[in-house]
Amino acid sequence: MPKRVDHEERRARIAEALWRIACARGLDGASLRDVAAEAGISLGQLQHYFASKDDMLVFALEHISDLAARRVGERLRGLSGEPSPRDVLLGSVREMLPLDDKSRTGHLVQIAYFVRAVHDERLRRHAKEGVPGLRAFFAGQVREGQARGEVAADRDPEVEAALLIALVDGLASYAVLEVWSAEEALGLVAGHLDRLFGVR
Amino acid sequence: MPKRVDHEERRARIAEALWRIACARGLDGASLRDVAAEAGISLGQLQHYFASKDDMLVFALEHISDLAARRVGERLRGLSGEPSPRDVLLGSVREMLPLDDKSRTGHLVQIAYFVRAVHDERLRRHAKEGVPGLRAFFAGQVREGQARGEVAADRDPEVEAALLIALVDGLASYAVLEVWSAEEALGLVAGHLDRLFGVR
DNA sequence: CGTTTCACAAGTCGTCTGTATTGCTATAGC
DNA sequence: GCTATAGCAATACAGACGACTTGTGAAACG
Numbered sequence: 001m002p003k004r005v006d007h008e009e010r011r012a013r014i015a016e017a018l019w020r021i022a023c024a025r026g027l028d029g030a031s032l033r034d035v036a037a038e039a040g041i042s043l044g045q046l047q048h049y050f051a052s053k054d055d056m057l058v059f060a061l062e063h064i065s066d067l068a069a070r071r072v073g074e075r076l077r078g079l080s081g082e083p084s085p086r087d088v089l090l091g092s093v094r095e096m097l098p099l100d101d102k103s104r105t106g107h108l109v110q111i112a113y114f115v116r117a118v119h120d121e122r123l124r125r126h127a128k129e130g131v132p133g134l135r136a137f138f139a140g141q142v143r144e145g146q147a148r149g150e151v152a153a154d155r156d157p158e159v160e161a162a163l164l165i166a167l168v169d170g171l172a173s174y175a176v177l178e179v180w181s182a183e184e185a186l187g188l189v190a191g192h193l194d195r196l197f198g199v200r
Numbered sequence: 201m202p203k204r205v206d207h208e209e210r211r212a213r214i215a216e217a218l219w220r221i222a223c224a225r226g227l228d229g230a231s232l233r234d235v236a237a238e239a240g241i242s243l244g245q246l247q248h249y250f251a252s253k254d255d256m257l258v259f260a261l262e263h264i265s266d267l268a269a270r271r272v273g274e275r276l277r278g279l280s281g282e283p284s285p286r287d288v289l290l291g292s293v294r295e296m297l298p299l300d301d302k303s304r305t306g307h308l309v310q311i312a313y314f315v316r317a318v319h320d321e322r323l324r325r326h327a328k329e330g331v332p333g334l335r336a337f338f339a340g341q342v343r344e345g346q347a348r349g350e351v352a353a354d355r356d357p358e359v360e361a362a363l364l365i366a367l368v369d370g371l372a373s374y375a376v377l378e379v380w381s382a383e384e385a386l387g388l389v390a391g392h393l394d395r396l397f398g399v400r
Numbered sequence: 401c402g403t404t405t406c407a408c409a410a411g412t413c414g415t416c417t418g419t420a421t422t423g424c425t426a427t428a429g430c
Numbered sequence: 431g432c433t434a435t436a437g438c439a440a441t442a443c444a445g446a447c448g449a450c451t452t453g454t455g456a457a458a459c460g
């Protein structure tokens with residue numbers, strides 16, 4: 001057999017090139033030739049690693065959501081000792097806002113996929129399966145807040161979790177459009193959390 | 201001179217055909233030929249009314265935002281006699297959620313434009329100029345609620361307005377992805393308003 | 401040492417895109 | 431009734447697209 005190459009590593013490199021293009025011109029503006037050029041490889045080589053454009057798109061989506069989940073996990077592990085539910089939620093939310101360039105890129109890619117998901121059953125399933133997990137995690141934190149007496153007992157954790165997710169997502173979208181800055185968005189959601197956690 | 205045709209009316213018809221395509225396959229999936237076919241006219245005729253594809257896109261965006269604003273206005277005028285700020289806000293919000301098929305179409309079109317706005321300066325200005333108006337309107341309603349003693353005086357109307365806009369937008373986006381239904385979204389935002397207006 | 405098999409490059413195919421051009425028809429004004 | 435012109439159809443065009451095929455080199459195995 002000839003020399004062996006780490007396929008996953010190559011595919012990851014190509015996916016990152018795709019993100020750079022999608023971030024600048026959108027997913028529909030990313031042709032196979034563009035991505036290959038951005039990755040510094042030939043079109044033939046790209047096609048060697050992805051049988052079709054759709055394969056490339058799906059792989060890149062899974063890869064980026066893996067990385068995003070890892071980032072959130074690391075941030076939460078980085079919280080000192082016994083973090084309060086409020087801190088956990090704020091930390092998670094911080095990772096969901098385009099606060100730095102890397103995060104902004106991730107958001108632009110996410111948006112590119114969002115649009116495609118509207119018309120693509122396969123991608124839509126991705127979103128439908130991913131949200132409940134995040135919602136359950138947020139709801140758990142709210143419940144923990146209730147157990148500590150920081151959150152009013154009559155709040156429905158599931159409802160608060162959904163509200164928080166939708167709120168952050170809306171704030172992030174407008175931040176990407178530069179209607180307001182990511183820092184303003186963070187301030188707004190922090191205020192929302194303050195009210196939820198009864199600091200008032 | 202030969203026969204005269206109502207250009208604006210023809211352009212509106214073409215724009216509506218564009219929406220139907222964009223709703224089904226996205227804006228990038230809408231070629232001039234597709235739009236012409238959907239509108240039941242020839243490519244040549246379409247070109248007679250729009251010098252370029254970009255012209256068509258911009259016109260269609262302005263046309264749909266005009267219609268959306270008109271819909272909100274009509275709903276608010278339809279409210280009985282002396283509507284409370286809470287009812288005005290809920291009525292506006294109701295028009296911003298994909299509750300029926302027509303509204304869902306509008307949302308899909310809006311999303312299609314949203315993605316394009318991320319990479320298109322001209323479209324982004326549209327969004328940046330439109331939001332402050334809505335935000336000021338919402339803030340005014342919150343202030344009215346405070347004057348009536350329905351909203352706590354320590355709430356910042358501008359902050360609450362921004363939160364409401366972002367929340368509704370996030371809820372609507374997930375509703376389009378079918379993560380939750382538009383009715384659930386309406387229930388969630390209604391609960392949010394209940395808390396803002398102290399019904400608790 | 402030959403054969404197999406993976407890695408990759410290059411070229412080609414048919415299709416689809418937005419735009420441009422050409423020409424025909426019908427009508428309003430003189 | 432002639433002519434100018436708006437309305438419109440048909441076609442052409444150059445470029446880009448995704449998918450596919452073919453060819454070459456090299457490394458590992460028998």
